Amino acid sequence: MQNLIVSSAPHIHSPDSTKKVMWSVVLALIPAGIAAGIFFGIQALKIIFVSVLSCIAFEFLIQKFRKQRITVFDGSAIVSGILLAYCLPPSVPFWLPIIGAFAAIGLGKHIFGGLGHNIFNPALVGRAFLVVSWPKLMTTWTAPFSYRIDAVSSATPLALIKGGEAISGHFSYWKLFMGNCGGCLGETSALALLLGAGFLFYKKYISWHIPLTYILSVGLLTWLFGKEGLLNGDFVYNILAGGLMLGALFMATDMVTTPLSNKGKIVFGLGCGCITALIRLKGGYPEGVSYAILLMNAFTPLIDKLTINRTRVL
16 A cells, blocks of 8 residues: 655645755855955954854754754755854954854754744844844954054944944945945845845745845835934935845845745835834844844744635635
8 A cells, every 4th residue: 555645735846955945045145255255354254164164063963962864964054154154243253153153053943943943043043142142242343454544443334323423424335335344244245145146036046025125114214214414314325234135135035934925025024124124223223134033033923824825615
């Protein structure tokens, strides 16, 4: 007698596998890593390497301890390691991404059962843990090489706004677009992030629903409610500055922690945009992308419940 496997819909065969998708994301993240190396030097590449290696090691050790099948080379741990590194300032000591990797893989992923069961984006869990535990290290910024004639330390574009400074003379749209400004390793260059995301759009691994609604809602809200006299109301500046592009293109589009339906993805993107804009405009922290995505990750099951069409039996 033949054994039949009964599972829930959809029953559509796809040539794509988890390994293929994850390694495609790794490839898409390479331009941002190259940009980090150009603007922040070999130190940036070392931090990325330590973060990736740590995530692979903790993935292996946890799976070994839990007597699970070892899947360290399916690419998921590498993606988490790269994204975690991209959320770190260029000046952090090497022990910080190691601890962040443990939080990302252990607390953000395997505590829920491993890949496919995690509620929150693992890299953002790692970053949130580090920000709470070592806030000074996570908010100390290094200027790109082109600015180091004047000083080594540097404020980020969003920190200048939050501090009440007029920033028109500090950063142009072109510098923000190219990445020639202070910030986390992988967030500064919008060009590099768009190049990588373009590949994922081409492969149809991500859709426009979350990135577009997320980015446009942040731009619209910061334009409508920005403070007078500052570029806080400049929607282009708010879109290019900070981690919005990285978060919208590579973290808010995570297949595991975001809604399944297109309608749900739009709701998710709007929620991320509203929370990010609220934190940027009214909060004490200059950036809100990480917390916005983590909060909306928690609402994903509810969004799916309200937006997925269900078959009715007549």
